[in-house]
Amino acid sequence: MLIKNWKKDIFTVPNVLSLFRLALIPLYVSIYLTAKERMDYYIAAVILAVSCLTDMIDGQIARRFNMISAFGKFLDPLADKLTQFTLMICLCIKHHVLIALVVLVFCKEVFQLIAAYIHFRKGQMLNGAQISGKICTTVLFISLIVLVMIPDISQKAVNWIAIVDAVFLLIAFADYIRLFCSKNTKYISVNNHKED
Numbered sequence: 001m002l003i004k005n006w007k008k009d010i011f012t013v014p015n016v017l018s019l020f021r022l023a024l025i026p027l028y029v030s031i032y033l034t035a036k037e038r039m040d041y042y043i044a045a046v047i048l049a050v051s052c053l054t055d056m057i058d059g060q061i062a063r064r065f066n067m068i069s070a071f072g073k074f075l076d077p078l079a080d081k082l083t084q085f086t087l088m089i090c091l092c093i094k095h096h097v098l099i100a101l102v103v104l105v106f107c108k109e110v111f112q113l114i115a116a117y118i119h120f121r122k123g124q125m126l127n128g129a130q131i132s133g134k135i136c137t138t139v140l141f142i143s144l145i146v147l148v149m150i151p152d153i154s155q156k157a158v159n160w161i162a163i164v165d166a167v168f169l170l171i172a173f174a175d176y177i178r179l180f181c182s183k184n185t186k187y188i189s190v191n192n193h194k195e196d
Contacts, residue, residue: 012067014058014076021051021079025086032090032148045149051083052141080137081109087144095147095158101165108173115180130179136172140165 024047032044058076062068085105092098143161147153 010069010071012062012069012072013065014062014067015069015072017054017058017061018072018075018079021054021083024051025083028083029086029090033093035151038151041148041151045145048083048087048141048145048148052145055080084137084140084144085109087141087148091144091147094151095155095162097155097159097162101162101169104166104169104173108169108176111173112176112180115176119180130172130175132172132175136168139168 028044028047028051031040031047035041035044055076058072062072085102088098088102088105092102143165147158147161
């Protein structure tokens with residue numbers, strides 16, 4: 001029964017789509033870092049667009065067909081964060097100003113990981129991602145895809161994109177700090193998401 005539930009928890013359509021997003025990461029890195037012509041950058045951008053599309057689809061499927069699982073709640077954000085982090089590191093090779101964004105993202109994710117772990121030990125977890133985090137992720141992906149598609153973009157445009165991304169990151173970071181530190185934040189029980 002445990003094996004059956006384990007398979008049912010992992011091999012769902014949303015989880016397979018998340019695993020697909022993870023598989024796209026090395027493909028994107030290979031194409032972007034070896035790109036020589038504009039078409040190569042377009043292909044890399046299309047890969048990222050497909051990743052974003054599957055991210056939106058898997059969430060819709062999970063909610064619509066009741067395929068939400070504890071493993072999925074871990075895998076989906078993991079795929080998002082690894083894709084985002086890898087994309088930013090690759091872009092830092094061309095646009096050094098983005099290093100500051102990488103540091104900010106790293107600090108935000110480390111804080112969330114530590115805070116989530118502390119509450120998980122208490123049997124608590126946030127009920128999904130916050131709207132500020134979702135908006136931040138969307139803005140980051142759109143702006144970073146633009147940077148991939150336009151390799152010869154001006155430094156001034158890159159600086160403005162970095163500033164806009166930093167603002168959304170700081171807003172999301174502040175929101176999560178408020179949530180995890182507030183006594184009024186409502187958590188859900190981890191036990192409610194374990195298989196029977």
